[in-house]
Amino acid sequence: MIYGLVSDIHGNLESLETVLAALPRIDGLLCLGDIVGYGPDPAACLERLREQPGLLAVVGNHDLAACGRYDQDWFNPYAREAIIWTAEQLSAEQKQYLASLPMTLEVAGATLVHGSLPEPMDYITGPREALGCFDALSDSLCFVGHTHVAELYRLRRHTRFCDQVSLWSGGRVVLDPDLRYIINVGAVGQPRDGNPDASFGVWDTEARVVEVTRVAYDIAAVQRKMRAARLPGYLVQRLADGR
Numbered sequence: 001m002i003y004g005l006v007s008d009i010h011g012n013l014e015s016l017e018t019v020l021a022a023l024p025r026i027d028g029l030l031c032l033g034d035i036v037g038y039g040p041d042p043a044a045c046l047e048r049l050r051e052q053p054g055l056l057a058v059v060g061n062h063d064l065a066a067c068g069r070y071d072q073d074w075f076n077p078y079a080r081e082a083i084i085w086t087a088e089q090l091s092a093e094q095k096q097y098l099a100s101l102p103m104t105l106e107v108a109g110a111t112l113v114h115g116s117l118p119e120p121m122d123y124i125t126g127p128r129e130a131l132g133c134f135d136a137l138s139d140s141l142c143f144v145g146h147t148h149v150a151e152l153y154r155l156r157r158h159t160r161f162c163d164q165v166s167l168w169s170g171g172r173v174v175l176d177p178d179l180r181y182i183i184n185v186g187a188v189g190q191p192r193d194g195n196p197d198a199s200f201g202v203w204d205t206e207a208r209v210v211e212v213t214r215v216a217y218d219i220a221a222v223q224r225k226m227r228a229a230r231l232p233g234y235l236v237q238r239l240a241d242g243r
Helices: 013-022 042-050 061-066 077-089 092-100 127-136 219-228 233-241
Strands: 002-006 028-031 055-057 104-107 110-113 141-144 150-156 162-166 171-174 179-185 198-204 209-215
Touching: 013 042, 013 198, 013 209, 013 219, 042 055, 042 077, 042 092, 055 104, 061 077, 061 092, 077 233, 127 141, 127 150, 127 162, 127 179, 179 198, 179 209, 219 233
Parallel strands: 002 028, 028 055, 110 141, 141 179
Antiparallel strands: 002 198, 104 110, 150 162, 150 179, 171 209, 198 209
8 A cells, every 4th residue: 555644734835736746646544634624725734634545644633723622722822823814714614624633643554643643643753752652652653744844753663762864855765674673754734844845645554655755836825825814924924934
């Protein structure tokens, strides 16, 4: 099976369309959460994603916040302002769909979660946090999002040595059976690793290969929409900065 991997679309339709066009032929699309929030096209992104054959998705914190299921006090003022606006753009049915998404999924021997295990909305930003996720992981492979940073963590079986590898410019990961992996495929809609290009992954389960790819998209078009919607200027600028 060949799966596409996307995360943190955040209402960025231009980026999502660019990623969908760049994907090879796949058997299914796996989404790691935060379909909405920040960006100017939350409803359109949600519907575009739902059109994809073989879609499987877990829920993100912005998805839950947009339907009133996550405390907005956890958000900074810019994110809070954007999520209030986002909630106004979504229909009752769309909110119901987002709220129905599971926290975790098991797919072909891998675990999908937005942030980490055992707490799905926690962040993995370094080896110590990754070890906590590995401890809760029953499989050898976990796909995450949430940080908007494309990277991976590797742990040799029966050890506590965990290394962190950047996928800032993309990269091909051949899964070693002697290692366990946490792979963050980066953000489609709002990268924060210093590279503003959209990030996505492709997982070939038979070849045991994960390929992370970065693609440029029309950032200026998204910024114009955000300004027209009066979304916070900080969120507009950070798209171009990739921070």
